[in-house]
Amino acid sequence: MLPASYIEVLNRLKSKGPIVEQISSESLEFNFDILRDLDKRGYIQGTYTPSSTCNFYTNVSITEYGHAKLSELATISQPCEELVTWTIDRRLVIFGLLISLLGIFIKLFSD
Numbered sequence: 001m002l003p004a005s006y007i008e009v010l011n012r013l014k015s016k017g018p019i020v021e022q023i024s025s026e027s028l029e030f031n032f033d034i035l036r037d038l039d040k041r042g043y044i045q046g047t048y049t050p051s052s053t054c055n056f057y058t059n060v061s062i063t064e065y066g067h068a069k070l071s072e073l074a075t076i077s078q079p080c081e082e083l084v085t086w087t088i089d090r091r092l093v094i095f096g097l098l099i100s101l102l103g104i105f106i107k108l109f110s111d
Helices: 004-016 033-042 063-078 081-109
Strands: 020-024 044-049 054-061
Touching: 004 033, 004 054, 004 063, 033 044, 033 054, 054 063
Parallel strands: none
Antiparallel strands: 020 054, 044 054
């Protein structure tokens, strides 16, 4: 499982389009250590250019493996719609039964 900061970087890259032309280590938009680790793990691909003043990534894109993992995480993080509906329906039924019981007790003890 990827840490939340890694997923955030992948989603930010995804929102930039299929290919990000250049990212510098001076940019505050991306954590360069996370980018390097994602590259080593195979989630992204690009050309890394080290420099004495500033490191660069050029032509960065998310790999098929990275897209598959993002899709997998999206399905895991979203609750099942049927489960949510069943929970709401069950709560409404219990609430209705409690109101009915309250009405019966009031009617019995009011005489």
